[in-house]
Amino acid sequence: MKKKKILIDINHPAHVHLFKNFIAEMRQKGHLIIIAAKNVKAIKDLLRSYECDYIDMGSKKDQMVAKYFYEFIHVLKLLFVVIAHRIDYGIGVSMALPMVSKVTTMKSFALDDDDLTVTPLFGKAVSLATVILTPHSLAFEDRGKAHICHQSYHELAYLHPKRFKPDPSVLQELGMAPGDTYFILRFNAFKAHHDTAAVGLSLEQKLALVNLLKPYGKLFITTERAIEPELEMFRLPVTPEKIHTLMYHATLFIGDSQTMVSEAALLGTPSVKLNSFAGRLSVPNEIENRYELCYSFLPRDFEAMLQKVSELLAMKDLKNVWRYRQETMLADKIDLTSFLTWFVSNYPHSYAQMKSNTACQYSI
Template sequence: MKILIDINHPAHVHYFRHFARIMQSYGHETLFVSRNKEMAQRLLALYNIPYMDRGKGRDSRLGKLMYLIYADYQLFKISAAFNPDLYLNFLHPYPSQVAALLGKPSLVFSDTEHASLHHKLTVPFATKVYTPACYKLDLGQKHVRFNSFMELSYLHPNYFTPNPAILDVLGVQPGEKYAIVRFVSWAAAHDFDHTGMSAANKLKAVQTLAGHAKVFITSEGALPTALEKYRISIPVDKMHDAIYYSSLVFGESATMASEAAVLGTPAIFIDNDGRGYTDEEERKYGLVFNFTESNADQLRAIDKAEAILSDKDAPQKYKHLRETLLADCIDTTQFMVNQALQFSTAHPDPVMPVNS
C-alpha cells in the first residue's frame, strides 16, 4: 500500500513520523509532502524523512484561498506520479480534496474544534475523521473518537525517553527550576480575531516567573526588546526534552500545553476558544490550567503560574498525575496504524494491539 502523508504544520511531523516508520516496517510505502511552514521541513530533515515541498502558504484570508488552489494542484501532480492508495493528514483540506477527486480514501485527524473553516473544506471530502474522545463537536457519520491525545503519537513512553543532557545545553543544574514560555503568531486560519497576551502582560509574566525560576521563551514572532534575552536556543528536536524537565510551561500554544501535560509538566494555556483536550487535561488530570485572553484572566494566569513555581511538592505531584493519564490513554500511533491497515487490500497485515 502507498500512503501519502501531508504536513501543514511542524507538529504534524511528530504526529505521523512513528506511524510512517511502522508502516514501512510492514512493507508499505510512504511519501511525505510538506508545506514550508516554520520548522516543519527542518524537522523532517532532522529525522531523515524524505519529503516533497508544496510551497510556503499565505497568512491573509485571500492568500489562504489562493494557496488552497495552488496546494491542491501541487498534490494532484504529486499524486499522479506516486499513485497513493491512501491519504493521511491532520485537519487541513488539500489532501482530502485531491483524494476525493481521484476516488481514493483519506483519513484525517483533528483536535481543534474552532477550526471551522478547515472543517467545512475538509470533512465533506474525507473518508473518516478521527478525534480524541474529549472533542467537543459531533462531525457526523465519518467521525471516529479515540481515547487518547494527539501528543501521545510521539510522547508516549513507547516512543519518547527524555534525555537529561538537555540540562547542560540550557545551562541548568539538576533540580534547578526553569519555565518555558510560548508565544504564538496568531496567523493560523483558526486564529483570526485573536489578540493573545498584551505586551505589558507578557513582560509582567516573564518578570514574575523569573523571580522563581530561569525563563526560556519560544516565540513564533518578534519579541519585545526587553524579552529577547530570554529566547531559547536549542536544537528544534530537543524541545520535548526541555519540556519534560521544566517546572512549568506557560503561554498561548495548546499543543505545547498538551505536550507538557502528557510529560507530567504543569501548563498554563491562554486562549479564548480553548480546546476539548486541554479542558480534559485540566478537568480530569489537573495538568493544564486554561484561561481566556481577557486582561483579568491573563493576570490570573500569571498568579497561577507563580503559585505552581512556589509549590515545593509540584514536581512529584505532576509526574504522578501523568502516570494516571498514561494509564487511561491508548497509544495514538498504534491506533493510527490499525486504522490505516483496514485500507490495505493486498495482503493486509495483522492489526497491532492497542494499549488500553
C-alpha cells in the same frame, strides 16, 4: 498484506512530530511513504533532523485571501502527486487531502482534534474524508458514519512513554541538570485560518510574567516569529527537536500556544495558557478539567493567570503531584502511533472492528 503508497500532508511543525513514528513504522512494514510539506523553516528543520525527504508545497501566507488561494494551489499540487504516484492512502491534519480523495481513488484519513464550532471551515473540508479520526473528547459531535474516535491525543503519538524518553544531553547543553528550576514561555503568532480573531499575550503582559518568574529560576522563551528586543536575552538556544526534553524537565510551561501547552501538560509539567481559545476546545478542556494537568485563562483574566502561577510556584512537590496526574491520564489513553499504524495497515477491516467494538483499540 498488500503494500500501500501512502501520502502524508504536513502543514504545521507539530504534524512532523505527530507522524514521525508512524512514518518509521509503516516504512518498516514495507509501505511506500511520500511526504508533502509546507515550506516553513521549522517544518523543514524537523524533517531534515529526522532524515525525511519531502515534496515542497510552497510557503504559507499570513493574509486571509492569500491563505485561501494557497490552499487552492495546495489541493492542485496534492492532486498531481496523488495521480503521478498512484497514491492509495492519504493521511494528515489536512483540509486538502479529503478534497483530493473525492476526485481520485485515494482513500483519505483525516485527523482532527478541534471542535467544529471553533474551526467550521476545516471541519467542512474534513467531512469529505473517507475516515475522520478524532479523540474521544469529540465523540459528541455529529460527523457522520465516517467518524472514528480513539482514546488518545495527537500529542501522545510522540509523547507517550512508549515513544518518548528525555535526552539527558539537552540539559547538559544548557549547563543544567534534572531538578533545576527553570521555566519555558511560548508565544504564538496566531496566523492560522482559525486564528483570525485570536488574542494572546501582549508585550506588557509578557514582561510582567518574566518579572514574576525571574527570581525563581532560569527563563527560556520560544516563539513562532521574531522575538521582541526586550525579550531577546531569554531566547531558547536549542534546536526544535530538543524542546520536548526541556518541556519534560521544566518547572512550569506558560504561554499563549495551544499545542505546546498541551504537550507540556501531557509530559507531566504544570502548564498555564492565556488566549481567546480558553475553555472553547473539548480536548484541552479534558486535559484541564478531568486530569488537572493545565490551566487556561482568557486574555481579560491575566491577573488571575498571574495569581495561579504564583500559587504553583509556592506548591510543595509540584512536579511529583503532576507526575501522579500524568500517570492517571496515561492509564486511560493509548499510544496513538500504534493505533494509526494498525488502523491504516488493516483498513478497511480496522474500520469495521472499531465500528463494532471500540474497546479493540486497547488491545493493539
